[in-house]
Amino acid sequence: MKTTLPLKSKKTKKIVIDQLAAFLQQDIVKNLPITNKDNILIGKYKVEYNSNGYFVIDLKKNILIAETFTKSAALALIKALRKNDTFKHILDLDKIIEKNTIDSLFYKNTIKKTKNKNTRIATIYRLQLASMNLFYAKEELYSLVIDDK
Numbered sequence: 001m002k003t004t005l006p007l008k009s010k011k012t013k014k015i016v017i018d019q020l021a022a023f024l025q026q027d028i029v030k031n032l033p034i035t036n037k038d039n040i041l042i043g044k045y046k047v048e049y050n051s052n053g054y055f056v057i058d059l060k061k062n063i064l065i066a067e068t069f070t071k072s073a074a075l076a077l078i079k080a081l082r083k084n085d086t087f088k089h090i091l092d093l094d095k096i097i098e099k100n101t102i103d104s105l106f107y108k109n110t111i112k113k114t115k116n117k118n119t120r121i122a123t124i125y126r127l128q129l130a131s132m133n134l135f136y137a138k139e140e141l142y143s144l145v146i147d148d149k
Contacts, residue, residue, distance in 0.1 A: 054068045054073070066087070100130040
C-alpha cells in the first residue's frame with residue numbers, strides 16, 4: 001500500500017521542492033558515498049575496480065592518484081586526501097596486505113603439495129607469520145577508514 005502526501009496547491013509543492021533542494025545542498029549529503037556497480041564516488045574522488053585492484057581518481061583534475069590492492073586502502077586514501085593528510089602510510093599498509101595475501105596463497109599450496117616434512121614445518125611457520133602480518137595490517141587499515149580523527 002503506497003502512502004503519499006497530498007500536495008494540492010502549487011505553493012505546497014514549491015515549499016517541499018525548496019526544502020528538498022536545501023537538504024541536498026548540505027555538506028553532509030554532498031559527501032555521502034555513491035556506489036554504482038564496482039565504482040564508489042565520494043565528493044570529487046572515485047574508486048574504480050579493475051582486475052589488478054582499485055584505482056583512486058580525482059575527477060576534478062581527471063588524474064589517477066593511486067592504485068591499491070584493497071578497497072579499504074582506496075577508501076582510507078580518499079579520507080586522507082579530503083583532510084589534506086599524507087597517505088604514504090596507507091599505501092605501505094596496502095602493500096603489506098598484498099604481499100602477505102600472495103605469500104599465504106603460496107604457502108598454503110606448498111603445504112598441500114609437499115612431501116618433505118621439514119619443508120612443510122618451515123612453510124607452516126612462514127604461513128603463520130604471513131597471517132599475523134596480514135591481520136595487523138588489515139586492522140590498522142580498517143582503523144584508518146573508520147576512526148574519525
